Amino acid sequence: MAQDLGISYFSNPHDLCEQNPQVILLCTSIISTEPILKSLPLQCLGRDTLFVDMLPVKEFSKALLLKLLPSYFDIVCTHPIFRVERSKHGWNGVLFVYEKVRISSDGLRISLCDNFLNMFKKEGCRMVEISCAEHDKYVAGSQFITQTIGKVLGMLTLESTPINTKGYETLLDLVENAAGDSFDLYYEFFMYNKNALEMLERLDFAFDSLKRQLFGYLHDAVRKQLFGNAEKARTLHEDNKVPNPSHNGAASVSSLKAMRSHKIAQVLDHKAQILDRVDDNPRLKIAIVGFGNFGQFLAKTIIHQGHVVLAYSRSDYQDVAQKMGVICFSDAEDLCEQHPEVILFCTSILSTEKVLRSFPVQRLMRNTLFVDVLSVKEFPRNLFLQKLPLDFDILCTHPMFGPESGKNGWNGLPLVYDKVRVGSDESRVSLCERFLDIFALEGCRMVEMSCAEHDRHAAGSQFITHTIGRVLEKVGLESTPIPTNDYTTLLNLVKNTVGDSFDLYYGLFIYNVNAMDQLKRLDLAFESLKEQLFGRLYGVFHEQHFENANESPVKQENPCCQIVPDCSCIDKMN
Ligand code: NAP
Numbered sequence: 001m002a003q004d005l006g007i008s009y010f011s012n013p014h015d016l017c018e019q020n021p022q023v024i025l026l027c028t029s030i031i032s033t034e035p036i037l038k039s040l041p042l043q044c045l046g047r048d049t050l051f052v053d054m055l056p057v058k059e060f061s062k063a064l065l066l067k068l069l070p071s072y073f074d075i076v077c078t079h080p081i082f083r084v085e086r087s088k089h090g091w092n093g094v095l096f097v098y099e100k101v102r103i104s105s106d107g108l109r110i111s112l113c114d115n116f117l118n119m120f121k122k123e124g125c126r127m128v129e130i131s132c133a134e135h136d137k138y139v140a141g142s143q144f145i146t147q148t149i150g151k152v153l154g155m156l157t158l159e160s161t162p163i164n165t166k167g168y169e170t171l172l173d174l175v176e177n178a179a180g181d182s183f184d185l186y187y188e189f190f191m192y193n194k195n196a197l198e199m200l201e202r203l204d205f206a207f208d209s210l211k212r213q214l215f216g217y218l219h220d221a222v223r224k225q226l227f228g229n230a231e232k233a234r235t236l237h238e239d240n241k242v243p244n245p246s247h248n249g250a251a252s253v254s255s256l257k258a259m260r261s262h263k264i265a266q267v268l269d270h271k272a273q274i275l276d277r278v279d280d281n282p283r284l285k286i287a288i289v290g291f292g293n294f295g296q297f298l299a300k301t302i303i304h305q306g307h308v309v310l311a312y313s314r315s316d317y318q319d320v321a322q323k324m325g326v327i328c329f330s331d332a333e334d335l336c337e338q339h340p341e342v343i344l345f346c347t348s349i350l351s352t353e354k355v356l357r358s359f360p361v362q363r364l365m366r367n368t369l370f371v372d373v374l375s376v377k378e379f380p381r382n383l384f385l386q387k388l389p390l391d392f393d394i395l396c397t398h399p400m401f402g403p404e405s406g407k408n409g410w411n412g413l414p415l416v417y418d419k420v421r422v423g424s425d426e427s428r429v430s431l432c433e434r435f436l437d438i439f440a441l442e443g444c445r446m447v448e449m450s451c452a453e454h455d456r457h458a459a460g461s462q463f464i465t466h467t468i469g470r471v472l473e474k475v476g477l478e479s480t481p482i483p484t485n486d487y488t489t490l491l492n493l494v495k496n497t498v499g500d501s502f503d504l505y506y507g508l509f510i511y512n513v514n515a516m517d518q519l520k521r522l523d524l525a526f527e528s529l530k531e532q533l534f535g536r537l538y539g540v541f542h543e544q545h546f547e548n549a550n551e552s553p554v555k556q557e558n559p560c561c562q563i564v565p566d567c568s569c570i571d572k573m574n
Pocket of ligand 1: 399
């Protein structure tokens with residue numbers, strides 16, 4: 001290989017050092033660095049030799065080089081933060097972190113160090129000079145967290161679904177990237193970066209805190225059912241941040257990308273047909289019930305398409321509505337007397353039943369179409385079927401995007417729908433189609449799917465995405481001067497999910513029968529990863545302290561066997 005690259009290769013370190021290289025660049029693994037350094041015949045090297053290491057843990061390598069190298073050698077500690085497979089076409093924009101640990105004041109030696117660093121600068125690397133200690137602190141808060149999330153989700157064997165949200169797709173990419181890193185590398189990172197344990201503890205604490213929050217609300221809700229209103233319900237608000245110290249589809253991640261572009265092309269074709277249809281039809285009169293975050297977000301586009309939007313909500317939104325051109329009602333009877341053709345429920349999952357129960361449906365025209373956009377689907381489907389007279393039609397939808405992920409348009413984003421009950425009369429069929437056309441016209445990927453199927457897919461994807469976003473929010477991720485792409489992805493995920501109310505997240509948990517199972521799997525995966533890390537530490541300790549080191553007391557079990565019942569990994573087969 002060296003010959004192909006035009007490199008002189010030496011199998012004996014004496015031969016290498018006798019060539020009198022100006023720079024010794026250590027590309028060793030963390031664990032092997034010390035024995036390799038000790039095996040080098042340093043006395044053969046010129047005293048002005050520059051030693052450079054590229055280990056991902058910098059305080060460790062700095063201390064090691066200072067300890068083992070005579071004081072006449074110069075030392076630069078570096079960490080090029082990029083993946084080999086991603087950077088094979090060039091290093092433009094990749095981060096190159098370094099600290100000039102010891103450079104003598106001699107002009108030639110200063111310029112040797114600068115020339116070495118300039119090689120990377122010329123390739124377009126983003127050069128960041130920070131101390132090794134700062135590097136380790138930032139990296140534990142970003143790279144180690146990213147790898148941990150990637151490893152935990154990797155154990156869940158997440159799969160692409162036909163209704164992926166943008167957030168879920170970024171998680172799939174993260175898992176794919178983390179799969180490229182061995183557990184050994186992750187373990188070394190954990191062992192040799194002194195800040196990593198604290199980050200793991202914070203993640204642990206954040207996950208526990210989220211679970212406590214969910215179970216607390218659940219406990220309140222069940223007690224309320226058992227004891228009526230004798231006890232006051234807990235007010236829904238978020239806990240404080242952590243203090244600073246299935247098979248749900250078939251496609252693989254890569255095939256998903258091809259599927260995405262194919263779907264977008266189909267959507268564009270379809271859009272032209274819809275435009276013809278919309279031009280022939282008069283505009284719709286749509287009443288939005290629940291004019292909060294998501295109701296307003298939908299209203300903007302619906303108005304933009306020329307439809308008439310009325311709104312009714314618990315809070316007073318007169319000013320916002322007026323600015324948007326929406327007619328706002330504080331009395332549901334007044335709203336219904338306007339005889340809207342469509343009633344669009346944008347209420348929180350938790351409040352929908354209560355709002356529907358008090359809704360004066362008797363004031364509406366027969367054939368009114370009831371639509372909901374709740375993020376769970378079986379629950380509103382059953383509720384509408386139970387409560388709404390047969391005169392009304394029912395369409396259950398879930399736009400799989402929100403104000404953040406859909407802020408630049410809805411093109412290519414999935415709209416899941418189930419025509420639960422639509423009369424056969426031509427005008428009723430057409431009303432339902434015209435409503436769906438609002439989304440199709442914006443380029444949404446229209447996915448017709450039963451409510452039950454939706455909930456199965458969404459628990460494995462959307463609920464997991466929201467959970468990870470909320471856990472990381474509690475960890476209190478901060479921006480760093482050396483962010484990796486994966487870390488930026490996680491920061492964006494947090495931004496997307498915390499924009500949603502806790503009611504929404506709690507609704508996803510409580511009203512999707514599959515969510516509890518997914519939470520358990522996530523919990524188990526995280527526990528398994530910790531067990532694997534601490535199991536190895538325990539094994540190392542015993543190896544050091546007991547003669548009988550080969551009979552390690554720790555059973556090293558592959559964590560995927562514990563999460564995936566039908567796991568076919570090599571360990572299990574053995
Ligand atoms: P949300 O917290 O789920 O719902 C807020 C809406 O619910 C507001 O209109 C609020 O009315 C109403 N509401 C809450 N409690 C109520 C109560 N006790 N009585 C009457 N009304 C009550 O936040 P959201 O983001 O706006 O979501 C609305 C719906 O859209 C949810 O069902 C959600 O699952 C679905 N959805 C959201 C997204 C998203 O990205 N946000 C995406 C797809 C679907 P007031 O504002 O008048 O208090």
